[in-house]
Amino acid sequence: MGRKDESPRTTVLCVLLLILSATALPNCLGCPSDGSNCRNCIVKQMKTGCPGCVPIMQCMARCLWGGSSRSNCVKKCDCNGGYPRLADCRKCLSKCKCSCSMSG
Template identity: 45%
Template sequence: MSQKQLKLPSLLLLTFVLLISWSLMTSACSDDDTATDCKGCILNRMKYDCPSCVRPLRCMAKCLWAGTPRIKCTKKCDCNKGYPRLSDCKKCMSKCKCSCTS
């Protein structure tokens, strides 16, 4: 086979693989129903199931977005011996399965 004959199937295969991988990547994270379900789940958990976690979770979010290391944020936002602890909030919020990879 000549080089031209080898290039065409290789090019077609490469194009096919790129199209498949592109469609898989975009479908994994852009599903509006999943995003809506995730957002709704989080809002419902914070409103009805874990209302006491709103303050510590907001504290953690602000702290982490400010660029503070996680360990410092945990010390700052955890309710020492009070309730709820961040670990309690994590358990409560973990019922929402929000992930682009799942």
């Protein structure tokens, strides 16, 4: 069944949104109620705008979900001075102008 293939993608996408909301977009307002604009924008950027960032963001997602601290994950995943760096990826993905942090 096709759902098994979508679960890892959905998980990685959720972690990417979490990373963006925590690091790259702290001053933005919330997402639309269904979150579709955030998701669609990030998917498009990962495919066309910054495809080189996919491995870095996947590394960050796995690392953070594994329980490591953000600083340790940055050290582990930031390409050791190569290109693109995590900062480049944050800049590229921040073009989506959305933050999916929960407001309460």
